[in-house]
Amino acid sequence: MSEQGTVHRAVELRYRPVLRDYSVALRARDRVSPAGRRQRFLGVATTGCAVVATSLSLAQGTDVPVPPLVALLLCGPVLLLRPWLMARQLFRLVARQGEFRVRVDESGVGVDTESSSTVVRWPAQPRYLETADLFVMLSDDKNATALTVIAKRGAQDRADVDHLREIFDRHLTKV
Template identity: 85%
Template sequence: MSEQQGAVHGAVELRYRPVLRDYSAALGARNRVSAAGRRQRILGVAATGCAVVATSLSLARGTDVPVALLVALLFSGPLLLLSPRLMARQLFRFVGRQGEFRVRVEESGVSVDTDNSSAVVRWQAQPRYVETADLFVLLSDDKNATALTVIAKRGAQDRSDVDRLREIFDRHLTKA
């Protein structure tokens, strides 16, 4: 189908190679809107806070701080911050091997073709989306947003295509 025909039918086509930061940003965005992400942040902050209080009390009493407590203090905060990046690295090991992504967004849903696979995502399967500076992230409606589709804005031919994508998503999806 020619570019002009795609515009007449309202479809938007993108082409890009995924990069690791796409998936770090997408998982970070998902964590901000999902129940699992909220739980992880709350537990991480609570664990770090408890470790800081326990360490402070031990130091105030002049007693030795348990090694396990020091380890928890040293690792809980950084692990909380690095978690989306570590998960993204694992996911990107698979995604990076897929080659170029060719994405077509139209009124019926999103189709993604890569050098190795094809997928069609209907709006009902992922009825929510989050927009970041560089991405649109489509999310499933389960409380943990288990399924996601990452669409990099840099794959659009021009800025008006990004606006058209936003219009299509706003018509069919709920902004999370």
């Protein structure tokens, strides 16, 4: 019971993770972490410079220098695919754990799978962000290295998602 006499109930979710959960979570983390923003900026800048160098060479009728051409062919696709590629690696580990049973209460987040149990207390990952399908808890280090992904589809009803958001708002900082 809290100071106002309100009973805070736990929210329980059950779901099997999918690759998209981790791809979306990593893209969202990249938007809020300095390292993610820096990598995206550098990728766009490198691709832009390569496009300009290649265009100038073609306009002047000279051979296209190999380094800008390689940068153009590699940086663009890598920039777009990096979160998905990282998510694939992470998902290989996660998928083997089977169904996730998540319990969120005033003490933190408990995650039970077929092969492990973990409890994340609020101070360990004091920030969160929300996407259309997920809540993503983030550590407070500069790069948001640690994250916990919670799929909204695991909630029994919409009220549970709203209650989950209330719990997060009480204990975490939304980014």
